Amino acid sequence: MNSVKTYTLFTDHDIYLFKEGKHYKLYDKFGAHSVQKDEIQGVYFSVWAPNAKKVSVIGNFNNWNHKDHILFPRWDGSGIWEGFIADLSWGTLYKYAIETARGKILEKSDPYALSWEQNIQAASLVSTTWYDWNDKEWMQNRWKRNSLKAPLSVYELHIASWMRNENDPERLLNYREIAEKLVPYIKKMEFTHVEFMPVMEYPYDPSWGYQITGFFAATSRFGSPQDLMFLIDELHQNDIGVILDWVPSHFPGDANGLHRFDGSYLYEHEDPRKGFHPDWKSYIFNYGRNEVKSFLISNAMFWLERYHADGLRVDAVTSMLHLDYSRNEGEWEPNIHGGNVNLEAKTFLQEFNTAVYKEFGDNIITIAEESSDFPLLTKPVHDGGVGFGMKWMMGWMHDTLDYFKVDPIERKFHHHKLTFASMYMYNENYMMPLSHDEVVHGKASLIYKMFGDEWQKFANLRALYVYMFTHPGAKLLFMGDEFGQTKEWDFRKSLDWQLLVYPVHKGLQQLVKELNHLYRHETAFYENQFNHYGFEWVQADDLDNSVYIYLRKGEKKDDVCMVILNLTPRVIDYKIGVAAGSHWEVIFNSDDEQYAGSGVKADIFNEQYEDYMGHQKSISINLPPLAGIILKRKDKKYKQNRIKNHKR
Template identity: 90%
Template sequence: LIPYIKETGFTHVEFMPLMEYPYDPSWGYQITGFYAATSRFGSPQDLMFLIDELHRNEIGVILDWVPSHFPGDANGLHRFDGSHLYEHEDPRKGFHPDWKSYIFNYGRNEVKSFLISNAVFWLERYHADGLRVDAVTSMLHLDYSRNEGEWEPNIYGGNVNLEAKTFLQEFNTAVYKEFGDNIITIAEESSDFPKLTKPVHDGGVGFGMKWMMGWMHDTLAYFKEDPIDRKFFHHKLTFASMYMYNENYMMPLSHDEVVHGKASLIYKMKGDEWQKFANLRALYVYMFTHPGAKLLFMGDEFGQTSEWNFKKSLDWHLLDYPVHKGLQTLVKDLNHLYRKETAFYENQFSPEGFEWVEADDTDNSVYIYLRKGKKKDNVLMIILNLTPRVLDYKIGVDAGSHWEIIFSSDDEKYAGSGVEPDIFREDQEEYKGHKKSISIKLPPLAGVVLRKKHMNVEKVKTINIKDKKESMSIKRSGNNKF
């Protein structure tokens, strides 16, 4: 695992629940032993060793944590002392109709203490770097997956579980007070619940990040469409920019998207084999260059063709085929490009880090946006051509700016068609509100990344021999001709 993660360039691994659970097909999300590492994979010391080795190799560790529900097994928490000790007695509050499991009574101080102590336990004893909290939407909404009459409003007549909100605020306050910036908490939350990642002292819930579920659903829906019809769904890819700074977002392509008949990511893509892989490569460029942290489920980086099955290994033999090896190489290069180019992450959660250049070209299914670092000239331009046509495309840019192409998902080493993007013209004339324009050849079904060139300018003092007066001249160095 560790050499593979280092080679592919990922910064963290997130483990699905490793706490003890009785039912294999629950994948660990029905926990009975909240303080026990599951014996399926070894001893507690084995898990500690694994985490230590990941840390020695500068790889962070995030653990899935499930304070939202627990199963009714006799050896678990359900009716622990013969009464509803951990769960609500009222099934409208204490029973999950979807998962046939039981909901903690967050109004009891003893239950809150049990759960917050458990969070601290995994961060302190096992040195985890973060907790991803499962099913937060179900915790915060009294009417989650319930019909009218099947839930009881709160004291104000609303659907917010006030006790659960208070518990999550106390949980976040406790772990950040104990561990500071050394850890992060992440909420799996699919609604528009306000201020989820805002500080508790400002009325927020206090999470470090939130899964960007809307982005995930819109993106996958878009890439399932035939390119000829994508003009009708164009703004599924622009809509996220309307809310992407409301919270600190993580963009997830998780295990939930490749199970239960939903198909693997590669088979969600439209077209023949070449188009499927080209689409997925372009999707990854869009994902990696979009504001927000990134989460990719294992196997997605090389185009696993079958749905995930917890009973067996991934289909590593697929890497014998050029299209799968090429996709893996693309993800590796995107990871390393992301680490190298600070404009991708310096203003990750700030509006100063993003700007649309072209958001409305529905006819060509072209998207163009800038990512900006903290320094004025630290700027990247991302261009997505989401049709199978090669395009000659004109783009408005700032006066005096010059650009170089640093990445294309259509490169032959990624099993692309090998159409090389090329800036074949620069015009000093206004175009779409910009003082200058460039024209670029865009590969089909591809993402291209450009970097604003840095002009090395240095002042050189010179002597005018003729009149003996000192003057100043400017010496420019770089790839451009002056």
């Protein structure tokens, strides 16, 4: 006897939107929902399996018997199966037993489940995302923190390996324990945001979370949905934004996951040239299928709404947009125009960005991890763009790291690796990433990418950070890079926090903290970080000295900082042309002893009124070795503005 009763949460309009690819809150309908029917408490289940012969709910309440609780197919051709089971409660374990067209029984976890088991069976749990939030003030004002005119300095971290239990390194800290450690650390270091590598449920630890099976479930490795919400809530209450990695590009072939969900190619594209990723051995979503678009955009909405995320960093956008990504000739099929752009994926990303920005406005940010020169990625959809808020500046990252690996004697031959970004830095809204991808798989940690002995390596990295934090664009630094983690990142271990007993590591950490402070409080570094007015070269061509000089400018006329990079190990007396009537003071020196530098002072020792470098005045300054120096205009009028800004 079937113990399932008829019930539905879907209206005719829901079904219409679902089929059109325009239903963006499917998590309110699909999955397992605690409801009352005829004054009896129970759970309503619904799942999309249009090619199934039969679908039943199996679980610990019926000994996993697929004959007892059979769902009803909807009459409207939507492919949805649904029904009500009485007397079930939170914590019930369940799956869907799906009989395929060929009579095979598949046991699938719920694509919309809010929690999953942590074992090889990985059943779904009847769960809830109810939480009593305490971040009202942050949510009301976060548009100011997520604005393109605000400083955005992101600390990227992997929860399982940021920090572990001191007494038992094998034990993972849970979300609440992480909150206790992470919140004061981020606050002390003055990062504006954290970015969590994927927190959605994933079965395979070495995937770092990028092979997701439970797209609507916070991974239970670290606790419950409410525990993750507590972590985000604590960050928000301390004025720290939260960006989540989001992976709409592919999914693994686990037997209980989305692959061949009802025995057919349902979520993935049937053609392996579009539906299988050769590098990751995973499956690519069918972006041309409306129901799949509804699933993915609903998933984005879910994390932004239910978990109060302030942004989504969209993983592997390049692989989504290019039909020939990681494929040889003959292994991909051109689009209808004969090109290599996946037009369905581009349309999906445009619809995704349009939907989330319409729902949340400037309260949130979408960020594309995209390594090609795909045009108009951060331009509005109505202007032909893809609609992202920001894009990772991968070209800047590669050129910068390549440069700092070079012996200073040879740097004059590579000089314009550091100037080239200024040729395109306003084509998109860029975020400069020094991410996890740069410190794994034999690439070496950041400190060991630097040239030279220990002193030179740390001096080079300090100078690189000055360049990064004063360059136009938002910033992203991977965990451990702020103190010079020496080993490559290992997802199985904690960061080497014990390195902070050494002055060079402690000094580097202090430098990053101070650079965050300068970036956040000197408006010249962020007010115009995405428009041409905010940057001006003073000296871009001094190859022989490997010296770079540029201005950063805020919205007020006299709100100007000058950045000088001396990227040789020589102390140089350097002459610079400046505006008539301007006066300057040194406000930052990466060679200072407090950062474990050599302590060479950066003194302005001569000011002359003369025609020099196209200006009517010059200053001479002592440049410490392998150092970044920041100067500030100190005109009387501007000094008052600076004091006011620092008191904000």
